[in-house]
Amino acid sequence: MTSLYIPHLLILTGLIGIHSDIITVSKVSVQTRGSISIPCLYGFHHRNHVKYLCRGFFFNFCKIVVQTNQPKSSSGRFSIYDDTNQTIFTVSINDLRDEDNYYSWWCAVEIENAADVKQRLYLSVTSGMSNLYVDQQELTAFEGGSVTVLCHYKYLKQTRWCRLSRDCVTDQTGSIDGTPVTINTSVPDVFSVAMSKLRKESSGWYLCSNGDLEMPVHITVNELISTTTTTVSPTTAMTLSTTQQHSSMLTSTEPCTAHPTNTTIATTGGESLQDDLKSSTKVTILITTLVLLLLVVPAAFFGWRMIKHSKSKPEGPDIAAGSQTGRDPEVLYATVTFNKHVAAQRKGNHMPEESVTYSTIVIKDRE
Known part of the structure; x- marks a missing residue:
């Protein structure tokens, strides 16, 4: 048989x-x-x-x-x-x-x-709601972080969280390949699965299970890229910037491409370096303006005084002359007076201090 x-x-x-x-x-x-x-x-x-x-x-x-x-x-x-x-x-x-x-x-x-x-x-x-489903079949997390999967069901039976071809967690707490797992069934019509302290090796397919039904979920764990924030003083930052510029001009033979970064360089006073440089620029402009005003105003005043003084001087010698006729109509008396500054000018030209002018007057006979 x-x-x-x-x-x-x-x-x-x-x-x-x-x-x-x-x-x-x-x-x-x-x-x-x-x-x-x-x-x-x-x-x-x-x-x-x-x-x-x-x-x-x-x-x-x-x-x-x-x-x-x-x-x-x-x-x-x-x-x-x-x-x-x-x-x-x-x-x-x-x-x-x-x-x-x-x-x-x-x-x-x-x-x-x-x-x-x-x-x-x-x-x-x-045709209606599925007996077991998840909101997303594809989930992404980072190393050291956690991920939570919500498994919706119509009828609650035995709940499990398994890795495809690996171990399963049936209790409220457990672990799969060293990754801690927590199952919470306190909320009606849904049980949540939380995985913490994720590693790159945690990536893969998992199964959300309720009775004989299973729903596959794929989890991708990405490497966490850390960023560093550096705090420097304004003087150090300016020195570093100048050094980098000189170094770039001396050593670089190819065009450089600038890439945006999220790093913030802060001053020791709690302000950003950019705000500090703006304040320094404003102070420099203000000081320069005051210095220029201190130089321009006295120069303008001195020039105005020089122009006014030059206008008050006579252009030629100041000579006062007068004439009169005596009793004798044939005799004419003339008086010539020189100012002091004219004498000074003549002294500069090696002329005698006093000069006498002789005049000859010819009177025609009346017809």
């Missing part, structure tokens, strides 16, 4: 795919017209093989809807991406329909000259 059942058991195993070399989700609930991304983990020795998604109850008769040598389907509903470094290929299904609910789906790897390896998964497509 046993020998009679063995061939039938082997045939059934090949039809429904009990044996598997692939790890994926078991059952996923998705809303109509929604979309879903499903990770399929395979062995390292299958990295260079073709991977595909197949639809049908029996694997040997299923229909391939998308494969890695043709990443997108003709309808555009299906796509596939193979990460050979992580040995995971991800299939995405868009615009899910009611008829998709009645099929079995297979993650499979093509093996030449042998049977393909595969793993069955079920899609539960509902």
